[in-house]
Amino acid sequence: MNKRSGTTATADLFSANPFAAAAAKEHSRIRVGIGGWTYAPWRGGMFYPAGLVQRRELEYASRQLTSIEINGTYYGTQKPATYAKWRDETPDGFLFSAKAPQRIMESRAPSKAGHQVEDFIGGIAELGDKLGPLVWQFDKGRRIDAGEFAAFVELLPREHAGRCLRHVLDVRDPDFIDARYLALARKHGMATVFTDSGEYPSFADITADFVYARLMRSQAPIETGYAGADLDAWSKRALLWADGGDPAELPHVEAPTPMASPRDVFVYFISSAKERNPAAAMALLKRLGA
DSSP: OOOOOHHHHHHHHTSOOHHHHHHHHHOTTEEEEEEOSOOGGGTTTTSSOTTOOGGGHHHHHTTTOSEEEEOHHHHOOOOHHHHHHHHHHSOTTOEEEEEOOHHHHTOSOGGGOHHHHHHHHHHHGGGGGGEEEEEEEEOTTSOOOHHHHHHHHHHSOSEETTEEOOEEEEEOOGGGOSHHHHHHHHHHTOEEOEEEOSSSOOOOOOOSSEEEEEEOOOOTTSTTSSOHHHHHHHHHHHHHHHHTOOOTTSOOSSOOOOOOSOOEEEEEEOSSSGGGHHHHHHHHHHHHHO
16 A cells, blocks of 8 residues: 555656756756647656646656747747746746747748737746747748848847847748858857758758757657667767767758857757657656766
């Protein structure tokens, strides 16, 4: 018979993943997570313990991982009170990244969306110290005007209420990815997404003081989403990025950069065999925290 009290059992359920805690302590510049936290197949033991109520899923997920990319903000912004609630449900040191609203990114003239950008940032700033990078996604299938794009990038604020902001450019039109695009991102200190996928442009050129990687090749038959050797390789790349390096074996538009100052790294397991992504993220954290 289990003699532990209900309070103790609940505390154990929501205790931090020891590998996530170790990785966060040992490699504080590296964050590893998933996209979103509401996904039915994760329930019932796949990721969330059986019987866990949905309203506590963020509380649980944020103690197993060190970051989550909020995808829901792409489809509709939340009230500031909701962001504050998410902030308070997650532990110290945890970081969110977030995708900017679709209505901004699909505007015919995004450079004129300044008020909408301000509204989005003004609300999500309620995440406080837990606000990480903001992702500005330009979907494939849309022609991007270079002048309009440059003007849009210019209007993204570098800070809000005294807090520095980090921006990530996710351009999915392969014809737009060239040296001029990289130079523009570097000029503004914005990261460009490294996407490990055959569906979207995949290039690992470094344009900011942080790296933002989306790994999209998880496989359903593998319990951890990725084979052990692949997770070993991503662990080494994450460490190299954090130390200021640039993995030469990854695809680049330009030649890999020489060693630089240490930088922050955000790695997310996204899409593909989504049901396996939490296990993949935790397996990578285990390697980083071992």
